[in-house]
Amino acid sequence: MKIWQDTFEELKQQYVIRSAERVQQIEDLLNSLAKAPGEGAILRELMRHFHWLSGSGGIYGMPQITKLGTQGEELCENLLRFNRPVTRSEWDKCHALLEALKIAFSHGDEQDPQKQTMEKPLPRSQFEGYEILLVDAEQSNFLFLAKQLEDQGMSIRSVRNAADALQSCEAKLPRAIIIALPLPDASGYELVERIRQMENGQNPVIFFVGTKFGFLDKVQAIHSGADGFFQAPVDWEAAESKLKHLMERDKTQNYRILSVEDDPDQAQFIRAVLESAGYRVHHISDPLQFEEALLSFKPDLVILDILLPELTGYELARYIRQDERWATLPVLFLTTQNQLEAHIESARAGVDDHLIKPIAPPLLLSAVAARLERARFVKNLLHRDGLTHLLTHTAFMEQAQGVVAQCKRNPQHIAALVLIDIDHFKQINEQHGYAMGDKLLVSLSAIMRERIRTSDIVGRFGGEELAIIVEDLEEYDAVNLAQRVRQDFAAAVHKAPDGSEIHVTFSAGLAMLDPKVMDVERWRRHAEQALRAAKNNGRNCVMTALGGKR
Amino acid sequence: MKVLIIDDEEDIRSIAAMSLGILGGMEVVEAESGEDGIAKAAETQPDAILLDMMMPVLDGPGTLVKLKENPQTKEIPVIFLTARSMNAELEKLKSMGATGFLAKPFDPTALSSQIKRIIGAE
Numbered sequence: 001m002k003i004w005q006d007t008f009e010e011l012k013q014q015y016v017i018r019s020a021e022r023v024q025q026i027e028d029l030l031n032s033l034a035k036a037p038g039e040g041a042i043l044r045e046l047m048r049h050f051h052w053l054s055g056s057g058g059i060y061g062m063p064q065i066t067k068l069g070t071q072g073e074e075l076c077e078n079l080l081r082f083n084r085p086v087t088r089s090e091w092d093k094c095h096a097l098l099e100a101l102k103i104a105f106s107h108g109d110e111q112d113p114q115k116q117t118m119e120k121p122l123p124r125s126q127f128e129g130y131e132i133l134l135v136d137a138e139q140s141n142f143l144f145l146a147k148q149l150e151d152q153g154m155s156i157r158s159v160r161n162a163a164d165a166l167q168s169c170e171a172k173l174p175r176a177i178i179i180a181l182p183l184p185d186a187s188g189y190e191l192v193e194r195i196r197q198m199e200n201g202q203n204p205v206i207f208f209v210g211t212k213f214g215f216l217d218k219v220q221a222i223h224s225g226a227d228g229f230f231q232a233p234v235d236w237e238a239a240e241s242k243l244k245h246l247m248e249r250d251k252t253q254n255y256r257i258l259s260v261e262d263d264p265d266q267a268q269f270i271r272a273v274l275e276s277a278g279y280r281v282h283h284i285s286d287p288l289q290f291e292e293a294l295l296s297f298k299p300d301l302v303i304l305d306i307l308l309p310e311l312t313g314y315e316l317a318r319y320i321r322q323d324e325r326w327a328t329l330p331v332l333f334l335t336t337q338n339q340l341e342a343h344i345e346s347a348r349a350g351v352d353d354h355l356i357k358p359i360a361p362p363l364l365l366s367a368v369a370a371r372l373e374r375a376r377f378v379k380n381l382l383h384r385d386g387l388t389h390l391l392t393h394t395a396f397m398e399q400a401q402g403v404v405a406q407c408k409r410n411p412q413h414i415a416a417l418v419l420i421d422i423d424h425f426k427q428i429n430e431q432h433g434y435a436m437g438d439k440l441l442v443s444l445s446a447i448m449r450e451r452i453r454t455s456d457i458v459g460r461f462g463g464e465e466l467a468i469i470v471e472d473l474e475e476y477d478a479v480n481l482a483q484r485v486r487q488d489f490a491a492a493v494h495k496a497p498d499g500s501e502i503h504v505t506f507s508a509g510l511a512m513l514d515p516k517v518m519d520v521e522r523w524r525r526h527a528e529q530a531l532r533a534a535k536n537n538g539r540n541c542v543m544t545a546l547g548g549k550r
Numbered sequence: 551m552k553v554l555i556i557d558d559e560e561d562i563r564s565i566a567a568m569s570l571g572i573l574g575g576m577e578v579v580e581a582e583s584g585e586d587g588i589a590k591a592a593e594t595q596p597d598a599i600l601l602d603m604m605m606p607v608l609d610g611p612g613t614l615v616k617l618k619e620n621p622q623t624k625e626i627p628v629i630f631l632t633a634r635s636m637n638a639e640l641e642k643l644k645s646m647g648a649t650g651f652l653a654k655p656f657d658p659t660a661l662s663s664q665i666k667r668i669i670g671a672e
Contacts, residue, residue, distance in 0.1 A: 007568050008658070015561045051604065055633045056561050058655025066655050073633075144575035236575040433660040434667070497657040 003147045003156075012060045016105055019065075022049055023101050026072075030094055033086065040080060047076035053101070061499040064104045072097050126449060128153030130247060131172070133204075135165045135191070136180040141209060144236050145178070162186035169195050174204055175247055181210035189224035196225035205246040209234055244389075245380060255372050256280045258299035260287060260316065261334075262308050266357070270303060270334070273361045274368065287311040290319070295405060299329070301372055304351075306335040306342065314349045321350035325398065328379045330371035334359060385460040387438055388445040396459025396467060400520050403457070403469055407515040415513045416478035417527045418468045420444070420485075423505045423539040425464035432496045437464070440504055444489055451485045467527075475512050475544065482508050482542045490540060505540035507531060512545070552577040553665065554594065556587030556613060557602035557631065565658050566600060574662025584608030588616050591623040598669050600652070603632045611643060618647040627669045631656070 050072030057065025208229040261267040282297045306313035332353045346354045383395035429437040461467040509531025526545040534543040570576040581587035603610040627649035650668035
């Protein structure tokens with residue numbers, strides 16, 4: 001918030017200073033009018049000053065000024081229209097307006113600090129506390145981006161040249177570095193090379209921004225170790241989402257890998273190598289268990305042997321590729337089959353990589369990491385909502401399907417669907433603008449991320465509707481979870497664009513899945529019914545499908 | 551996206567420019583009079599023009615007419631900044647080619663999204 005607020009405060013100060021002159025001019029004009037009542041030129045000039053106050057006060061967070069200005073403007077307009085001398089009460093009103101303006105301007109600044117201390121800090125995003133280093137000789141290229149990142153709780157360091165950037169990195173490596181080319185004291189590529197050579201220098205995400213990027217520049221940028229480049233004029237929203245995506249790359253260690261291998265020694269080797277890198281590994285030796293393993297283990301990547309009992313790896317790969325649900329699932333072969341025909345056959349089966357045994361652990365790990373990263377990127381593009389970074393409706397429903405199928409197979413498995421709808425969202429949008437509505441959705445999704453477990457499935461269901469699937473919790477506990485999110489959200493203070501503070505609530509409907517009688521549509525209808533009941537029940541509450549109010 | 555702001559009041563211009571630049575990520579060109587605005591519109595070819603209604607010499611409607619007469623600028627959407635809405639007047643400006651209206655005082659934190667919505671960029 002700092003960059004926008006600093007600029008805003010600076011402009012506001014100038015505004016208040018200039019306004020003092022205006023008020024003085026209004027006072028002078030009133031004095032002249034007293035000597036020459038009914039003088040049209042003076043009245044018109046007076047009206048212009050009031051008009052200016054009316055049009056500007058609200059912009060600087062001083063709605064009182066706008067109100068007083070409008071009153072003054074209307075007064076002058078009336079006097080001009082009827083072309084008559086000013087009455088006693090009109091004089092009094094003019095002077096009262098003048099006094100009120102003086103008071104409003106002298107108190108203008110005192111309201112703000114109070115407001116800031118009342119604000120309850122919200123979890124703003126999963127990037128809270130990340131440090132970002134901006135290197136820009138002009139100090140003007142990154143204002144928009146910096147504001148966006150600060151809003152999400154990241155802290156920004158800003159330097160003007162390569163020397164300061166290096167010093168800053170030596171003191172503490174930031175999570176990401178963005179460099180505007182050209183730099184005054186060194187080549188940006190050299191700077192990146194030097195950062196990459198530092199201890200842990202591989203970790204920060206590094207981007208270039210510049211006006212002229214030819215193909216050779218891009219190659220040089222990548223060669224130096226940068227993660228990407230953006231050509232000015234930059235599409236900042238795209239840049240921000242790319243940056244966030246890359247900053248998440250190290251956090252997602254919990255990848256699940258399914259290995260199909262009938263040789264126990266090989267299976268043990270694969271498991272040991274992958275587990276040493278932090279992956280979760282599930283192994284099957286019988287290819288007939290393949291589908292069951294795909295559905296229950298939900299792997300992020302599959303490693304197959306080619307020669308297996310009964311079925312071949314080719315067939316398993318083709319089986320995956322014919323099903324849309326696994327469109328983004330990477331499939332690797334790890335095999336002794338090294339003839340040309342085998343390579344051709346695996347390419348035809350849609351396999352992502354054909355690795356040959358015996359394999360060196362670093363090669364296996366880098367092949368796996370690269371495929372996982374690529375798949376995560378594609379999945380994000382396909383399945384995440386741009387605003388909230390939650391699952392899209394389609395992606396959420398796909399996951400819901402999976403949960404239903406799982407519960408049908410395993411009756412021990414239970415799941416609840418919670419639909420959440422922000423109360424009076426339409427009015428909020430109409431009153432405070434769509435940007436406010438968006439802000440509320442982002443804030444709610446941040447609260448949800450903090451409250452719920454990483455295994456829960458969260459999606460943006462519709463415009464103002466979010467949805468959660470909570471697995472392995474009894475109804476009572478699931479309701480409690482929803483209640484905690486509701487209380488957190490209701491307690492939060494949101495700052496509206498006009499400076500006022502608003503409280504917003506949501507209503508929620510919860511339905512447990514009964515796998516014996518429900519498919520995914522029916523489950524959803526139950527939750528929707530509960531949500532309607534919550535709305536009818538005065539909002540700001542959680543209701544269950546059976547109608548119990550909590 | 552590039553926006554031209556035509557307003558004689560520096561306080562309005564600078565806050566609008568900062569708001570569009572910092573909060574909206576837009577490129578901003580400023581003009582302090584109608585004449586200045588007409589020249590800058592032709593020269594910089596913005597994606598939208600924010601035009602103040604009340605200005606000395608050449609006022610908002612007068613500027614609009616000139617912008618719409620010039621083949622170089624007539625396609626650029628013009629959004630009026632008006633302190634008070636007088637429906638009859640707004641209708642007339644629409645028939646003269648104005649794309650939309652924004653109330654003054656505007657909300658600096660929402661200005662860029664309002665402009666985008668009016669010109670249909672979102």
